[in-house]
Amino acid sequence: MELKLAFIGFGNVARAFSRLLDETGRMLAERYDVECRAVAIATARHGSIVSDDRIALGEAAARIERGQKLCGLPRTVDVADALEVIESAGADIVFETTPLDPLRGEPATTYIRRALQRSMHVITANKGPLAFAHRELKATAEQRGISFRFEGAVMDGTPVFNMAEYCLPGARVLGFAGVFNSTTNFILTGMEQGWSFDECLSEARNLGIVEANADYDLDGWDAAIKAVALANVLMEADLRPAQVERTGIRGITRDELKLARDRGMAIRLVARARVCDQGLKLTVAPESVPIATPVGAVRGTSSVLVLETDLMGEIAVLENNPCIKQTAYALMSDLIRVRTEMK
Amino acid sequence: MELKLAFIGFGNVARAFSRLLDETGRMLAERYDVECRAVAIATARHGSIVSDDRIALGEAAARIERGQKLCGLPRTVDVADALEVIESAGADIVFETTPLDPLRGEPATTYIRRALQRSMHVITANKGPLAFAHRELKATAEQRGISFRFEGAVMDGTPVFNMAEYCLPGARVLGFAGVFNSTTNFILTGMEQGWSFDECLSEARNLGIVEANADYDLDGWDAAIKAVALANVLMEADLRPAQVERTGIRGITRDELKLARDRGMAIRLVARARVCDQGLKLTVAPESVPIATPVGAVRGTSSVLVLETDLMGEIAVLENNPCIKQTAYALMSDLIRVRTEMK
Numbered sequence A, B: 001m002e003l004k005l006a007f008i009g010f011g012n013v014a015r016a017f018s019r020l021l022d023e024t025g026r027m028l029a030e031r032y033d034v035e036c037r038a039v040a041i042a043t044a045r046h047g048s049i050v051s052d053d054r055i056a057l058g059e060a061a062a063r064i065e066r067g068q069k070l071c072g073l074p075r076t077v078d079v080a081d082a083l084e085v086i087e088s089a090g091a092d093i094v095f096e097t098t099p100l101d102p103l104r105g106e107p108a109t110t111y112i113r114r115a116l117q118r119s120m121h122v123i124t125a126n127k128g129p130l131a132f133a134h135r136e137l138k139a140t141a142e143q144r145g146i147s148f149r150f151e152g153a154v155m156d157g158t159p160v161f162n163m164a165e166y167c168l169p170g171a172r173v174l175g176f177a178g179v180f181n182s183t184t185n186f187i188l189t190g191m192e193q194g195w196s197f198d199e200c201l202s203e204a205r206n207l208g209i210v211e212a213n214a215d216y217d218l219d220g221w222d223a224a225i226k227a228v229a230l231a232n233v234l235m236e237a238d239l240r241p242a243q244v245e246r247t248g249i250r251g252i253t254r255d256e257l258k259l260a261r262d263r264g265m266a267i268r269l270v271a272r273a274r275v276c277d278q279g280l281k282l283t284v285a286p287e288s289v290p291i292a293t294p295v296g297a298v299r300g301t302s303s304v305l306v307l308e309t310d311l312m313g314e315i316a317v318l319e320n321n322p323c324i325k326q327t328a329y330a331l332m333s334d335l336i337r338v339r340t341e342m343k
Helices: A012-032 A057-064 A082-088 A109-118 A128-144 A162-169 A181-192 A197-207 A223-235 A255-264 A323-341 B014-034 B055-066 B082-088 B108-117 B128-144 B160-169 B182-192 B197-207 B221-234 B256-261 B324-343
Strands: A001-007 A033-042 A049-052 A077-079 A095-096 A123-124 A174-181 A266-276 A279-290 A304-308 A316-322 B002-008 B033-043 B047-049 B077-079 B093-096 B121-124 B173-179 B266-278 B279-290 B303-309 B313-322
Touching: A001 A082, A012 A033, A012 A323, A033 A082, A049 A082, A049 A128, A077 A082, A077 A095, A082 A109, A095 A109, A095 A323, A109 A128, A123 A323, A123 B173, A162 A223, A174 A223, A181 A197, A181 A255, A181 A266, A181 B182, A223 A266, A223 A279, A223 B279, A266 B279, B002 B077, B002 B082, B014 B033, B014 B055, B014 B324, B033 B055, B033 B082, B033 B197, B047 B082, B055 B108, B077 B082, B082 B108, B093 B108, B093 B324, B108 B121, B121 B128, B121 B324, B160 B221, B173 B221, B182 B197, B182 B256, B182 B266, B221 B266, B221 B279, B256 B266
Parallel strands: A001 A033, A001 A095, A095 A123, B002 B033, B002 B093, B093 B121
Antiparallel strands: A033 A049, A049 A077, A174 A266, A174 A304, A266 A279, A304 A316, A316 B313, B033 B047, B047 B077, B173 B266, B173 B303, B266 B279, B303 B313
């Protein structure tokens, strides 16, 4: 089966995914009976194009990496923007990976809503739409009988949403704890080793893991938005990031980290969801946790989610030192899921 | 849909599962459209029964817990043994949880083979059939178009087999490392805290986690069989436990454990699978690993599996302090899977 793909956003993640598609095309065809044809790309700064034929993704990626516009690529026509791509490209699946305004979940939510309303499957790596509009978007997808998938929104391609949906049938998630923000975890583990806050932040920037506005990492917004995304999906909540009780990592000193370390503890920016008398409560705050625990053992850019469930007790899933390929894989695992659910 | 269940073995695990079925019956009916009717129980010491009607599982469990025979339970007739149950009960699903001879994988493998040949779905919590006959049993199930499921064989109901099958589509498992044996891990972490080997073993026996023959735990056989089960399923190997290079935990001293601890390390009985020049190699041996890692952080009866994959890098799944309920949940998650795949 041929699937027509539209890319809304064609940054690092989408380009890594397009390379992965290229590398795995034969496996996808043989094992999952899926052949992908790119029919549209929308970008904010490099123009937007659609094609009746097939867009050469490698060439499109090369242009963007050289700072060039997409317009004029063979067998494509220019269109105005992402919304026109959604309206006119006739795609089967929209891959939404635009840069996010973390405090509004836009423009991702608008794009996804529009694509779902046009009965296109949507795959996103953005956490914002889950944190601001999961319930609405899920209902729209269900009404249309199409898929809305987002494994990459938290912990890249590590099975988090899919694990709960497909591997814990009949069980309920009662709460969770986790380390979800790589920038702050990278800084905390760097400072444990004696580096200064500024040195660690600068190195994190070199790795490309810091949000455009680093405050979103350092003040716990990224972790809070991911916690809300998880709570909205796994616990059927309908919370918003502003409802998270949130403390960032500013002010934590090397001395505190060293002292904790000497006691077999680590300070980690921990996101927690737990049910209390007032209902479901989400918090993000630095905590001192034993290093010989799943949360305490997470170092550098690694991350962890510990789920507390009714029937399966406590289980944890960890991602070790991910790179962009693992986010690309998130999109691919969602693509395969969409394909297999079409059967 | 009503499903007729036969229990081959009705020990702690099967009885915990029958209680779970009782507690979750309404949820199973509402969410998964499944109603379970027990039509047979086979045991080695308490007799074997079949019913045209419905066996009261609570009453059957109570009899066994009082040391009584099953024969004479209302609306049942006696049969000779497990094989007669498989032949005569007309079950849809066979739950196989018999005590295992770890060095032969029997009698579980024989029972499962027979049930699959009779086109009954089989759900087991036994690792042996995977370590001794996975390829054959899988082929039989595929030929008949039925399910052979075994999530409980390693790490109870923690998604291990299901995670790889349903949440890592298109990815290949290149190798793994893990701590799978709770007895040895309980002993090692107890000795770290200053208890003697014998005290720890005795406490592990009190917890009911030790194999009937403790040598199978202490000499690494249990971990080796689980490693082979994982390799045979996740890496499509066809290995046998005797091919595992195996060292147990005997001879490890409190001093060694304390010295490791002082250096931020922990000694763990680690099972590993890796591809080398000679092909896939499995080892089980005590290793000194940093405590701030998924393998090093596993304490007491907890367990961990770290998967190395081609597309998704390294991910780990941990189970924290399981009890018999989590093994029972393994059977239930398999039951739900069998049901949903019938649709």
